[in-house]
Amino acid sequence: MAILLIADPQRMQQWQVALQSQLTDIPIIRWPTVPDNTAITMVIGWRCPKGVLQQFPNLQLVASMGAGVDDLVDEIQQLDNVKLLRVVNPHLAQDMLEHVIALISSHCRGLHQYWTQQKEQQWQPERYLRFGQLKVGIMGLGNIGRHVATGLRQLGFNVRGWSRSDHSIEGIQTFSEMQLSHFANGLDCLVCCLPLTQQTQRIVDNNLLAKLTPGALLVNVGRGQHICEKSVLSALDNQQLSTACLDVFDTEPLPAEHAFWQHPRVVITPHVASLTDVPAAAQQLAQAYRAYQQGDSPEHLVDLARGY
Numbered sequence: 001m002a003i004l005l006i007a008d009p010q011r012m013q014q015w016q017v018a019l020q021s022q023l024t025d026i027p028i029i030r031w032p033t034v035p036d037n038t039a040i041t042m043v044i045g046w047r048c049p050k051g052v053l054q055q056f057p058n059l060q061l062v063a064s065m066g067a068g069v070d071d072l073v074d075e076i077q078q079l080d081n082v083k084l085l086r087v088v089n090p091h092l093a094q095d096m097l098e099h100v101i102a103l104i105s106s107h108c109r110g111l112h113q114y115w116t117q118q119k120e121q122q123w124q125p126e127r128y129l130r131f132g133q134l135k136v137g138i139m140g141l142g143n144i145g146r147h148v149a150t151g152l153r154q155l156g157f158n159v160r161g162w163s164r165s166d167h168s169i170e171g172i173q174t175f176s177e178m179q180l181s182h183f184a185n186g187l188d189c190l191v192c193c194l195p196l197t198q199q200t201q202r203i204v205d206n207n208l209l210a211k212l213t214p215g216a217l218l219v220n221v222g223r224g225q226h227i228c229e230k231s232v233l234s235a236l237d238n239q240q241l242s243t244a245c246l247d248v249f250d251t252e253p254l255p256a257e258h259a260f261w262q263h264p265r266v267v268i269t270p271h272v273a274s275l276t277d278v279p280a281a282a283q284q285l286a287q288a289y290r291a292y293q294q295g296d297s298p299e300h301l302v303d304l305a306r307g308y
């Protein structure tokens with residue numbers, strides 16, 4: 001029995017150290033040096049090359065090194081009896097909340113605009129917005145979105161949340177799948193914390209953006225494929241959006257020729273909104289591995305039919 005890591009060398013190095021300290025009796029191997037494919041019972045990966053998992057005939061568990069599993073779901077569906085796990089922990093949710101607070105605060109205070117004006121030595125004071133004046137909508141109320149929604153509520157924002165099923169969260173107006181347009185109507189800020197599935201692909205399109213208050217802020221921390229890029233660019237150009245803060249992209253790293261790089265009102269962060277805390281995540285996955293070996297069901301299994 002052995003666990004195989006598949007990711008970039010730096011990530012594999014961190015994970016190997018963290019996992020080996022939890023699972024001292026299990027060989028932790030780094031792709032692509034695999035002495036015996038039949039020994040691999042678990043793969044822990046990030047952006048695994050397509051088709052690679054089929055090489056391991058005794059594979060039982062696959063885990064994502066992050067919260068998102070969109071690159072793994074299709075492949076696991078092709079394999080017999082392989083379970084998929086993802087990382088869930090409070091650090092991921094809190095770090096995401098802090099990222100979102102930074103962006104929305106900057107929007108309220110016009111910081112992005114002032115940084116641009118500073119380059120031209122322009123002095124153009126404008127009244128700022130108070131947190132309580134903003135209606136913020138969070139798409140996705142899972143481990144991350146729910147924490148972001150409640151954290152923003154505690155800061156005084158008016159918060160709405162949208163999810164597939166019904167949720168009840170104190171102080172937050174919640175909407176379920178069929179109520180998307182009602183949810184989006186009149187929002188000053190839209191934050192996407194969704195997982196990528198067939199249902200959520202390109203969900204931020206012309207129709208959705210048109211429901212927001214003119215001059216709204218868009219924050220995408222889900223996946224690049226959640227937004228329709230053309231719609232976002234045209235909403236920026238016609239002032240329906242004042243700023244788009246994008247952390248995730250169709251292709252990462254974002255290609256050099258992409259229009260987002262040069263757009264004065266696009267704020268780009270390189271998929272760092274919330275980074276996996278490797279020791280905490282390794283502890284979760286080591287426990288899952290042990291539980292599975294003992295015949296118990298590990299925590300945080302992905303529902304393959306739902307896709308998240």
Ligand code: NDP
Binds near residue numbers: 067142165272
């Ligand atoms: P969860 O699975 O815990 O939550 C997903 C939420 O999305 C749930 O509330 C779910 O609804 C809702 N949802 C799913 N499908 C739909 C749909 N069709 N319509 C409406 N709501 C839907 O995921 P996490 O909160 O842990 O993570 C969310 C995503 O955040 C990840 O998949 C990843 O893409 C992204 N992420 C990005 C990071 C970054 O650094 N940029 C870091 C970590 C994560 P319901 O509650 O009803 O099931």
Ligand code: OXD
Binds near residue numbers: 065066067068069276
């Ligand atoms: C992600 C992550 O899913 O970094 O994006 O965890």
